[in-house]
Amino acid sequence: MAPRVLVSDALSETAVQIFKDRGVEVDFQPQLGKDKDKLLEIIGNYDGLAIRSATKVTEKIIEAATNLKVIGRAGIGVDNVDIPAASRKGIIVMNTPFGNSITTAEHAVALMFAVARELPAADASTQAGKWEKNRFMGVEITGKTLGVIGCGNIGSIVASRGVGLKMRVVAFDPFLSAERAAQLGIEKVELDELFKRADFITLHTPMTDKTRGIINAAAIAKMKDGVRIINCARGGLVVEADLAEALKSGKVAGAGIDVFETEPAKESVLFGLPGVVCTPHLGASTSEAQENVALQVAEQMADYLIRGAVSNAINMPSITAEEAPILTPFVKLAECLGAFVGQVTEEPIKSVEIVYDGAVAAMNTRALTSAALSGLMKSQVADVNMVSAPVMAKERGIQVTESRRDQSGVFETYIKLTITTEKQTRDVAGTVFSDGKPRFIQIKGINLDAEIGRYMVYTTNNDAPGIIGLLGTTFGQANVNIANFQLGRNRPGGDAIALLYVDSPVPEDVLEKVRAHKAIASAKPLTFDVAEVTA
Missing domain, CATH: 3.30.70.260 (ACT domain)
Structure with missing residues (x-):
């Protein structure tokens, strides 16, 4: 029976056709996402749910989704999906982080130009019949310092555009390597150094507990007088009241804001302030980007439902279509090792250690660890899979560690799983032979x-x-x-x-x-x- 996917937001006809061409049955209801009661009524009939931003996938919806295996978000933001609830239910949540990167980066650059030259205000004045040439005295971008907070997919594009505009570019990103910074032609700095040096600051970081309110009164106090701030990432990154006060005092000369703490933003403390340019979350709003993310989410979901390939998942390690056939026997082995230990252990498990020896060490061990935990947790929870198992293990306080090493025994490759309880340590090891069948090769240190x-x-x-x-x-x-x-x-x-x-x-x-x-x-x-x- 072919898997069924519900498309509850507006995706292109080409994206819908991709599902059909891959052997997936599609129910295209682009207005359904706005009707949460109807969605709740029918969601249990589908294996996949393809959405944009209009559909709100709440915990209540997820609980009713008895057959759902994957949620695909056409776009990068997954704020409208209850990811913890989906993970507990074993539902993969995918997004499309690359389809709108260029579009969002270009919008940030456009806002930077608009703020630097006060283009919206100048346009409104001119079309009102005024000729206030002396009123709108902008600043050049060439030679200025651009501070990029978050140098991932979008931030790195903005940084490269800044270099092309002859700006000095400094970036703060804990995951940015020195080699990558050199490749981009930019300088990696600490956040306070960026605040101190930047003439323009642009935000391209995800919303986390650490980044929420990263631009606040204390941060603004460290910035240059006359700094200009651009935010095309997430509204909560900027404390809007603090930014408004800084704009009124002149500390901040201008701001380009595409995202707000509350959306849709029908009112804001930033509206009407001098030097402020606001747009209604247009970062990904180009025809090219909308088509790209729609096609990408259809391909990803179809690949998972038909071939088991996992890409751009928020709550599960990715498994490419190419590695899936090679990985599958070892996924089954890891699951069996976990299932063995889970069934023979009666005391609460404190820790799990997994050793990948030989050829398997070069494989996707994150996926294998998830499989092992899935097998382990099935002895306690019947409805568990590779998505939900790591969440359940963490909720139960089980410490999980994994290590990789070169071949150290007579077998070309094997996996060894060791659990520790209050009373004992128990281990089991296994391998996969050329027939693709998993085997136990050691239990309690005894070979077999x-x-x-x-x-x-x-x-x-x-x-x-x-x-x-x-x-x-x-x-x-x-x-x-x-x-x-x-x-x-x-x-x-x-x-x-x-x-x-x-x-x-x-x-x-x-x-x-x-x-x-x-x-x-x-x-x-x-x-x-x-x-x-x-x-």
Whole structure:
């Protein structure tokens, strides 16, 4: 059955056709996003939801989305999606961070020119029949210092445009490397240094707890007299009341504002102030950008629903279409390792350590770690996947660490998962052979080679004669067929383990007979979701 996608905001016909061409059934209702009650009523029928900014994907909508797997936002901002709620529900949230980068960057540059030369006020004056040539005395941009706060996709384009305009460009971004700064021809500085030196300041940083209100009264006090401020990023980055006071006092000579603390902004303390140019969130409003993000979100969502490729996800590691076939067996292995530990551990887990050894260390280990946590959490929460598992682990205070290393054993590659509880440390390791099937290769430090089946039984026991006979006889009498039987021990007469791959679930009374033997320490039934791998 083809996956179904609801398009609840205005996307182009070309974007809708992309879904259809990829084998996705599309329900195109571009006005539905404005009707939250109707959306709530029908959202449970869809695997995907494609939106722009009009649709508000609230926690209530997400709870009703019983089949939803992915939300795609045509644009960079996802303020209209409850991402924590989506993550808890296991729904991937994608955006399109590159489709409108140039458009937004160009709008910032346009606002910078408009503020520098007071173009809107001069236009209004001239069209009103006035000829106030001496009133509008602007400033040149050439030779001025441009301060860029946030030098990611959009900020780096603005920085390069500033260099092209013969400006001196300084940038603050904790993630900007010295090499990248040199490549752009700009100078990386600390934030206070940027405030001190910049003639124009432009914001291109996401909204976080650290960046909220980054331009406030204290920051403005550190700036040059006559500085001009441009914001095409997020309204909450600027404390509008503080900026208004600075404009009135002349500390700030002008401001170009495309985004506001509250939108739509029908009123603002900035309206009507001299030197202020305001636009109604036009950063991404060009025909090219609107088409680009629409096509991009359709391609991303279709790739995920049809091929399992994840790109530009807010709440999950990306998996490219090219790496998906290679990664899939190891995703299943990681999930099985987590599922094993989750099913045999009864105490609360304090920490999880995952070691990627050999070839797997060069793969997308973030996705593999998410898969391992998904398997681990399934023993506690039935409805969990790679998106929601890391969130659930964090909510439960489980510390997760991962490490990578070159091949260190006889296997070309393997994954080892170790959990720690208040009472013990438990580990399990596995690999994928050329047949694509996951296998356990070590449990409790004891080596073995066990194919993983849907139904298994794990026993711990003393290494003593008769254990194989006990298990075989007991299961045979209960008409439970053993497909595969693997044993391991740490030393003769020491600790031993057994993994039995069986064709059907083992009744509890049969397991009780096994546990009654004096040499058996424990016998636990296990279930693994591996049907598609071992079929």
